[in-house]
Amino acid sequence: MSEIKLSNRFYHGTKEELLEKIKNQLSDFRYKHILGVGQTCYELAKLNGVDPEQAMIAGFVHDYAKEKTDEQFIEKIKEKKLDSYLLNWGNFIWHGVVGAEFIKDELKITDEEILNAVRRHTVGAPEMTTLDQIVYVSDYVEPNRSFPDVEIARSLAYANLKQAVIFETKHTLQFLMSSSSKIYPDAILTYNAFVAEN
Numbered sequence: 001m002s003e004i005k006l007s008n009r010f011y012h013g014t015k016e017e018l019l020e021k022i023k024n025q026l027s028d029f030r031y032k033h034i035l036g037v038g039q040t041c042y043e044l045a046k047l048n049g050v051d052p053e054q055a056m057i058a059g060f061v062h063d064y065a066k067e068k069t070d071e072q073f074i075e076k077i078k079e080k081k082l083d084s085y086l087l088n089w090g091n092f093i094w095h096g097v098v099g100a101e102f103i104k105d106e107l108k109i110t111d112e113e114i115l116n117a118v119r120r121h122t123v124g125a126p127e128m129t130t131l132d133q134i135v136y137v138s139d140y141v142e143p144n145r146s147f148p149d150v151e152i153a154r155s156l157a158y159a160n161l162k163q164a165v166i167f168e169t170k171h172t173l174q175f176l177m178s179s180s181s182k183i184y185p186d187a188i189l190t191y192n193a194f195v196a197e198n
């Protein structure tokens with residue numbers, strides 16, 4: 001992937017400049033994660049007729065805001081007049097939905113398809129574009145991920161993207177429920193749209 005050059009269609013700078021800005025925001029392990037997600041997005045984009053450069057950039061930036069403080073997110077929610085309902089939640093939901101605003105403001109990436117894929121990368125949405133699905137699934141199966149069944153999820157991702165979305169949505173909800181976690185309502189909407197059969 002190191003040989004891939006950016007075109008200027010989505011980011012006004014080189015890939016190295018973009019990665020440097022992201023690296024400055026993240027711990028080493030998470031920087032490694034976004035490299036893995038970018039690579040996986042690139043591969044899944046080629047397999048699914050999506051612009052590989054657009055997908056790779058979405059993968060690189062998807063967790064850009066993950067290590068910002070709660071105060072920074074709360075300030076951004078107020079500044080951008082985002083739905084105040086968001087204030088009831090925390091980092092896990094903010095880093096995607098509010099993270100997209102930081103990506104716009106700090107990285108000057110304005111492509112709404114990339115920003116929406118970032119917004120939807122954690123809990124999905126009832127209607128997801130192919131790019132949304134690629135980022136959602138790549139986040140789950142990138143090469144540094146290890147959890148029971150990751151190999152199943154990974155081979156599904158390369159064989160059939162939609163089946164991988166279904167697998168991920170079902171297993172994430174099962175995991176969250178088994179640990180009595182609060183479920184963000186949109187996660188249920190994703191479940192009903194992709195997993196539920198009747």
Ligand code: GDP
Pocket residue numbers: 063066092093121122123139172176181182183184187
């Ligand atoms: P990451 O940013 O690469 O770690 O991955 P994600 O953005 O997909 O998820 C961030 C965290 O949010 C993970 O620990 C998920 O298990 C968790 N998460 C996802 N959906 C929900 C939810 O509905 N409720 C809760 N409490 N946590 C969730």
Ligand code: FE
Pocket residue numbers: 062063066095121122139
């Ligand atoms: Fe994330």
Ligand code: FE
Pocket residue numbers: 033037062063139
């Ligand atoms: Fe991630």
